[in-house]
Amino acid sequence: HETQWNPPDSIENYKQINSSQQNYSIDEITYSFNDEGYRCDSFLEESELPILFMGCSFTEGVGLPLHEVWSYHLHERIANITNKKIPFWSLGKGGTSIDYAARCFYEYSPLLKPKYVFYLMSGISRREYKYGSNEIHGWFPNPTSLFKPSDGFKTMNKVFADPNFASYQTLRSAMILNSVAARLNTKIFIFGLNMDAVVNESSKIELFKKFDNIEYFPVNFTHKNLALSISETILSRPNKARDNSHPGAVWHYTLHDTMWRLIENKICKG
Numbered sequence: 001h002e003t004q005w006n007p008p009d010s011i012e013n014y015k016q017i018n019s020s021q022q023n024y025s026i027d028e029i030t031y032s033f034n035d036e037g038y039r040c041d042s043f044l045e046e047s048e049l050p051i052l053f054m055g056c057s058f059t060e061g062v063g064l065p066l067h068e069v070w071s072y073h074l075h076e077r078i079a080n081i082t083n084k085k086i087p088f089w090s091l092g093k094g095g096t097s098i099d100y101a102a103r104c105f106y107e108y109s110p111l112l113k114p115k116y117v118f119y120l121m122s123g124i125s126r127r128e129y130k131y132g133s134n135e136i137h138g139w140f141p142n143p144t145s146l147f148k149p150s151d152g153f154k155t156m157n158k159v160f161a162d163p164n165f166a167s168y169q170t171l172r173s174a175m176i177l178n179s180v181a182a183r184l185n186t187k188i189f190i191f192g193l194n195m196d197a198v199v200n201e202s203s204k205i206e207l208f209k210k211f212d213n214i215e216y217f218p219v220n221f222t223h224k225n226l227a228l229s230i231s232e233t234i235l236s237r238p239n240k241a242r243d244n245s246h247p248g249a250v251w252h253y254t255l256h257d258t259m260w261r262l263i264e265n266k267i268c269k270g
Contacts, residue, residue, distance in 0.1 A: 009063040009243035026240040029065050039066065041087040043111055047163040048084035050113055051075065052091065054101045055120035060130045063241025068249040073256035074118060078267060095138045097126030102173035109180050116267065117188040125198035141198055166198045171207060174214060181213035186212045189263050217262045229242030
């Protein structure tokens with residue numbers, strides 16, 4: 001199905017934009033979702049080189065046209081270099097965690113059978129949980145403005161914010177990812193944006209070293225000459241997404257280029 005808005009990309013947030021700052025137009029962005037509810041091609045399409053993208057709102061492309069999202073850039077780059085027919089498959093959903101990635105990878109990987117997975121992990125301490133019902137909730141490292149201050153939530157926040165707990169739960173989700181990947185002979189590349197300070201970067205690196213089918217990369221934008229390779233079309237786009245919160249087209253292009261330089265020699269080009 002299609003929709004014009006996808007929270008937090010909403011007409012309310014759009015109206016909050018400073019009138020002196022360039023923004024995407026109201027009618028410029030449309031979200032098209034496949035039958036499973038993801039912003040990508042049908043999971044039933046055949047692929048000559050199955051690849052899969054996972055992540056949160058950055059990967060889903062909240063507030064952006066799909067062709068300006070990092071995952072779409074990387075998909076196009078791999079398709080062009082390999083000269084293979086590759087549908088764009090993504091499990092990206094706003095606000096999600098590595099718990100969500102593991103749960104959905106377990107569900108959809110037998111159908112998609114990806115050779116490579118590119119997972120943008122925005123925060124290692126994000127969690128999924130059930131509290132008082134079977135409904136699955138998402139937790140963020142700064143949840144005080146999102147949840148009511150009940151005793152249950154206060155206790156949950158204290159536990160979830162503990163770095164040892166965050167590492168332990170992440171390890172469990174990584175075990176699921178690695179186990180499924182090993183069964184399918186899939187390589188998972190995890191890119192960390194280091195968006196929370198609950199677990200330090202060196203601990204994350206050590207954590208993912210335990211797994212043969214996962215490779216972890218801290219992402220740093222260090223390519224000084226990147227601007228020379230970015231088209232004027234992208235450079236002229238707004239600095240922020242339409243929701244006035246997420247980054248714009250240049251950030252996404254820079255991210256995809258940084259990722260590609262990290263894994264270029266690991267991708268089959270034949």
